Amino acid sequence: MMSHDLQWYYPEKISEALKLIQKEGVILHAGGTRILKTEPRNLKGFVDISHLKLNYIKKEVKNIIIGAGCTLSDVINYCKKTNSLDGLCMALAETASTPLRNRITIGGSLKDFPVWSSLYSPLIALDAKLELAGVKELCSLEDYVKKNIIKSKHIIKQVVIKDDKDIICRVMRFNLVRFEYPIFNVAVALKVKDKVVMDSRIVITGVKGRFHRFKQSEKVLNGSTLTDEVIAKSTEYFVPKFHHDYKYSPEYREHIAKVYFNDIVKELKEDMK
Amino acid sequence: MRQVFKINSVEKELTLNPGDTLLQTLRDNGYTEVKCGCSEGECGACLVLLEDMPVNSCQVFAMSVKDKKISTVKGIGNLFHPHIIQKAFVEAGADQCGFCTPGMVIASYALLKKNPKPTKQEINEALDGNLCRCTGYVKIIEAVENAAAILSPKVI
Numbered sequence: 001m002m003s004h005d006l007q008w009y010y011p012e013k014i015s016e017a018l019k020l021i022q023k024e025g026v027i028l029h030a031g032g033t034r035i036l037k038t039e040p041r042n043l044k045g046f047v048d049i050s051h052l053k054l055n056y057i058k059k060e061v062k063n064i065i066i067g068a069g070c071t072l073s074d075v076i077n078y079c080k081k082t083n084s085l086d087g088l089c090m091a092l093a094e095t096a097s098t099p100l101r102n103r104i105t106i107g108g109s110l111k112d113f114p115v116w117s118s119l120y121s122p123l124i125a126l127d128a129k130l131e132l133a134g135v136k137e138l139c140s141l142e143d144y145v146k147k148n149i150i151k152s153k154h155i156i157k158q159v160v161i162k163d164d165k166d167i168i169c170r171v172m173r174f175n176l177v178r179f180e181y182p183i184f185n186v187a188v189a190l191k192v193k194d195k196v197v198m199d200s201r202i203v204i205t206g207v208k209g210r211f212h213r214f215k216q217s218e219k220v221l222n223g224s225t226l227t228d229e230v231i232a233k234s235t236e237y238f239v240p241k242f243h244h245d246y247k248y249s250p251e252y253r254e255h256i257a258k259v260y261f262n263d264i265v266k267e268l269k270e271d272m273k
Numbered sequence: 274m275r276q277v278f279k280i281n282s283v284e285k286e287l288t289l290n291p292g293d294t295l296l297q298t299l300r301d302n303g304y305t306e307v308k309c310g311c312s313e314g315e316c317g318a319c320l321v322l323l324e325d326m327p328v329n330s331c332q333v334f335a336m337s338v339k340d341k342k343i344s345t346v347k348g349i350g351n352l353f354h355p356h357i358i359q360k361a362f363v364e365a366g367a368d369q370c371g372f373c374t375p376g377m378v379i380a381s382y383a384l385l386k387k388n389p390k391p392t393k394q395e396i397n398e399a400l401d402g403n404l405c406r407c408t409g410y411v412k413i414i415e416a417v418e419n420a421a422a423i424l425s426p427k428v429i
Binding site for chain 1: 337
């Protein structure tokens with residue numbers, strides 16, 4: 001049950017919104033679904049971002065730029081229409097349900113790294129960058145989490161993703177029931193030229209430290225044609241570390257994650273043909 | 274507090290608390306056709322159209338949509354003037370206890386407006402946020418297919 005004394009603010013400029021969220025107990029409101037799930041304590045007000053005009057998706061030079069106010073449905077529709085970012089599209093299409101995807105925003109799914117977000121693994125695999133309000137330089141999504149920028153009072157303006165047709169990406173999420181929050185997400189992105197892997201990024205979320213990149217496995221894949229030996233070797237280095245959980249042991253999840261990783265790389269190999 | 278909302282094409286002043294969800298606000302002000310099921314965004318009984326997009330009203334703060342167009346199932350059709358989708362639900366026997374029906378009709382309406390000739394897979398996807406504990410979904414899917422066959426995009 002939310003407090004009855006909440007204040008709503010509807011700023012029209014980002015600078016105004018940035019000022020407002022510095023007040024104690026005042027937080028950003030985009031779709032509102034995360035707030036209703038987590039019910040933050042000592043809440044005094046909401047800064048609604050719907051008037052900030054952050055709901056756009058555009059192509060600029062070699063990037064696809066997604067405004068933080070876009071809903072998951074907006075991104076899915078864009079990806080389908082333009083036949084781009086299929087890994088991201090797949091991950092988002094498996095998140096929650098149609099009516100929730102119409103409400104959950106990209107910014108809200110990145111802020112605070114909610115456990116149910118399936119957005120992080122594909123975006124880190126695709127080396128996405130964030131533009132934060134009032135900050136000139138782009139910040140990689142990896143740094144956003146690792147350097148704890150995520151904890152500061154900030155506003156995500158947009159997500160910048162390379163628009164490179166040579167990059168193929170696949171994501172798998174582990175949950176027993178479709179509607180359940182993902183236990184973990186594995187994403188693999190490969191930059192491929194003439195059937196050779198030029199670069200790779202392998203990411204898992206839902207592990208210790210929120211996410212992990214497997215640089216040793218990436219090294220094995222880079223420069224290869226994804227032979228069975230290469231895939232097997234890369235899988236050997238894919239050893240995620242999970243927290244203890246009353247439902248699934250870390251060993252069980254590690255085993256499943258390895259199977260998923262192996263399957264993804266095999267699927268990507270098919271895509272390369 | 275009191276706030277004007279545009280519901281079913283009519284501007285109406287409603288009483289609410291600033292932290293209330295759209296579901297609470299609608300039901301407290303007489304829009305009981307919007308059903309309260311799980312209150313967690315999982316059952317779809319509380320679906321409404323927000324700018325023609327189906328959303329779980331239990332997962333939306335009312336004050337965040339004060340200047341948006343809201344439509345409940347009665348905005349689509351009512352007892353005396355039912356919409357073709359509503360008729361199709363009755364004719365197919367897709368409404369047993371009827372609790373999930375308003376949400377199902379809203380989701381179906383949004384789908385058919387966007388995609389007048391959906392495949393079975395597309396219907397399943399569009400209704401992925403609606404739970405029914407009576408029908409087993411077969412009759413519901415049939416109702417949407419029947420409605421799609423009758424409806425033209427112009428009518429909807």
